């Protein structure tokens with residue numbers, strides 16, 4: 001994407017039936033376009049449009065015929081999202097109106113063109129309204145799947161990273177200037193004492209915190225892989241359905257119903273789970289079912305969490321014992337003693353005591369709340385998430401920069417401050433900070449970030 005001064009337009013709300021739809025225009029022709037396409041209720045067009053005032057009227061085509069009743073808001077440069085003159089038409093949604101509004105605006109050839117994906121935010125970044133981490137936060141916020149992600153993205157949007165690092169980097173910058181003077185003009189500069197070590201040490205601790213927060217946030221961002229296993233007919237697909245809260249997987253009273261792997265993504269207690277329902281593990285001559293069982297075993301190897309289901313109302317079979325053996329080699333196992341509504345065989349409970357067990361009736365939903373509670377507590381323990389940090393790094397790009405900063409800092413604290421080597425290292429550190437905020441990020445890097453955006457953002 002290259003920046004030019006074209007005025008751009010796009011629909012900023014998703015397509016489809018909705019109460020309202022927002023059409024956003026940004027650039028120097030916005031105000032003229034608003035004057036041309038907006039009429040007040042009494043059919044009078046506005047000679048002057050005030051900054052940040054809401055007008056009720058009509059969006060009209062070039063002949064002055066109304067297309068929709070709408071609200072108009074004008075935000076004068078630089079006090080707008082993009083930093084340019086911005087006009088928003090809040091029209092009704094649906095398949096016709098937003099498209100017609102844009103179509104009419106685009107008929108003003110040479111004055112306006114359709115925006116590229118992410119172009120509004122890109123302009124906000126180039127006009128200094130947002131640093132790169134804040135621009136990235138817009139995308140994270142929109143695509144948040146969990147409250148965790150949303151909460152962090154909002155802090156990032158607020159400029160958390162830039163603000164937290166600014167104080168350190170002001171000191172690094174001053175030090176760099178002083179060092180340059182000392183090294184380049186030793187005669188002219190009085191002996192200045194550079195004592196940057198305490199700041200570096202403190203900064204190093206802060207980096208540790210950021211880096212560990214990234215590792216901790218990963219399960220909450222990319223999700224955790226989970227698998228449901230058990231012999232045929234114990235209720236695996238019923239459990240998957242309960243988690244999905246719908247009838248996605250076929251359930252039947254006949255063993256062997258699920259023959260292939262069924263994969264879904266759900267959010268369970270704030271954790272995104274990529275969860276697989278499997279064919280029951282048993283000894284079978286059916287070649288198709290055997291393939292399913294082989295696949296189950298291989299998926300089981302890579303799964304981070306296992307939900308193993310047993311029928312607590314019946315006796316354990318050879319197949320159950322096979323599964324118990326497998327479970328002994330797995331971490332993060334949740335054993336579900338299902339069909340408690342049909343009765344409880346105390347031998348089953350005893351044989352499975354070594355695992356974290358939850359008695360349940362998947363059919364009636366009894367025990368599901370208890371299951372979720374145990375799941376939540378264990379997950380917090382497994383992913384060391386007990387201390388709530390102020391902020392979690394969630395972007396791999398940010399984490400990579402912090403790792404590189406950490407490496408430089410670890411090396412320079414060992415060096416003497418008054419040397420050229422120290423100055424070079426300090427330069428590298430500062431240029432990483434600039435890269436983080438997008439001040440000297442490569443065009444390729446910037447394009448990669450904004451290509452993830454959708455039109456209208």
Ligand SMILES: Nc1nc2c(ncn2[C@@H]2O[C@H](COP(=O)(O)OP(=O)(O)OP(=O)(O)O)[C@@H](O)[C@H]2O)c(=O)[nH]1
Pocket residue numbers: 230231232233234235236237238239250251252253254255256257258259278279280338339340341342360361362363364
């Ligand atoms: N009574 C009772 N029946 C249940 C319970 N959970 C599941 N079932 C029944 O058990 C039968 C098998 O359920 P499924 O969910 O298909 O079991 P599965 O483990 O996926 O079976 P396969 O795919 O064949 O391996 C169905 O008739 C369910 O209605 C429960 O808690 N209590």
Ligand SMILES: [Mg+2]
Pocket residue numbers: 236237238250251257258278
């Ligand atoms: Mg099944």
